[in-house]
Amino acid sequence: MADERQQEIRSGPTTSRRRLLSAAALAPALAGIPAGARALSAGRESHARVEPVTTTAADWADVRDVFGRPGEMRRFMYHTAFPRRDLRIFSRGILIKPSLALGTHVSFVRYADGSTLLMGDVVVTERELQPFCDLLHRHGITQSALHKHLLAHEPDVWWVHVHAHGHDPVAVARGLCAALKRTGTPPAEPPGSSPPVDLDTAAIDAALGVEGAVDSGIYRCTYVRRETVTDGPLVLPAGLGSTTSVGFQPLGGGRAALSGDVVMVAGEVQSVLAALRRGGIELVELHHHLLTEEPRLFFVHYWAVGDAVRLARAVRTAVDATDAVPMPGGAGL
Numbered sequence: 001m002a003d004e005r006q007q008e009i010r011s012g013p014t015t016s017r018r019r020l021l022s023a024a025a026l027a028p029a030l031a032g033i034p035a036g037a038r039a040l041s042a043g044r045e046s047h048a049r050v051e052p053v054t055t056t057a058a059d060w061a062d063v064r065d066v067f068g069r070p071g072e073m074r075r076f077m078y079h080t081a082f083p084r085r086d087l088r089i090f091s092r093g094i095l096i097k098p099s100l101a102l103g104t105h106v107s108f109v110r111y112a113d114g115s116t117l118l119m120g121d122v123v124v125t126e127r128e129l130q131p132f133c134d135l136l137h138r139h140g141i142t143q144s145a146l147h148k149h150l151l152a153h154e155p156d157v158w159w160v161h162v163h164a165h166g167h168d169p170v171a172v173a174r175g176l177c178a179a180l181k182r183t184g185t186p187p188a189e190p191p192g193s194s195p196p197v198d199l200d201t202a203a204i205d206a207a208l209g210v211e212g213a214v215d216s217g218i219y220r221c222t223y224v225r226r227e228t229v230t231d232g233p234l235v236l237p238a239g240l241g242s243t244t245s246v247g248f249q250p251l252g253g254g255r256a257a258l259s260g261d262v263v264m265v266a267g268e269v270q271s272v273l274a275a276l277r278r279g280g281i282e283l284v285e286l287h288h289h290l291l292t293e294e295p296r297l298f299f300v301h302y303w304a305v306g307d308a309v310r311l312a313r314a315v316r317t318a319v320d321a322t323d324a325v326p327m328p329g330g331a332g333l
Helices: 002-011 013-030 035-044 057-067 126-138 169-180 201-208 266-278 308-319
Strands: 072-074 077-083 103-110 116-125 142-147 157-166 213-215 218-225 229-231 234-236 243-252 255-264 282-287 298-307 324-326
Touching: 057 077, 057 103, 057 169, 103 169, 116 126, 116 169, 126 142, 126 157, 126 169, 142 282, 157 169, 201 218, 201 308, 218 308, 243 308, 255 266, 255 308, 266 282, 266 298, 266 308, 298 308
Parallel strands: none
Antiparallel strands: 072 077, 077 103, 103 116, 116 157, 142 157, 213 218, 218 243, 218 324, 229 234, 243 255, 255 298, 282 298
């Protein structure tokens, strides 16, 4: 042993450096990580941005067939909704409509390199949560966030943000469906028109500076970040993973339950939180939705009950503290 130490001293720092490099090279294999994974991860950092490409609903026919329900094109995104109509969730004594805060939404986007990105969030009960996550892992679908969107509510539900990137969207859709089958997500209903809501939507639009839309009894307004947002090398289309959402559930007499979230960069967070509180809006959660986006984005979910137009004005002060613009086409994920 002493002879080996003397040899290392005589050979100088070169031998020690070689041993360190060898150990570093072996580390991924010793940890059970495939050899190519480390190189791929390192290489992605230097790759040029990859842009989304335009598709049509027909391009996603195989995904639609797996889901067993129609989707819709939202510019670059093929969007599918799975509302949890099976759940009766009360928050602060108010029965929450699925389209306000209990909707599972997923979107697929095709990219110029032929790859496909899945992104969305899924509503699960606390009893469903662990089996659902197990199935996601089994099918290679990652979880980028796990949290709440509502204050105290019964029964307990959670929101799981899902993410997958690869070249086989049908396999991803099948994996997601396998996980959804471990939940009580009901089958699709026949499409129908949304009746008008009992709110002064023109005044809400004026207060928020954006044209909203009715979605299954909810009036919703949406903003997107002004800057380009990327997920690794992938450029995210406006409305995917970076939206500010404002939802109003009519309660009668011009009142509404307000639920939504504001997307922010770090330097905007405190101004937005303060603006919401000054407007009498309750803070629910502050968190991330993604893992590798640039710029780094934060989301604050909020809740309030009161006059819808007054609440819209209060939300507008918070939105004005961010670099956001109205969503093109008025809808996003």
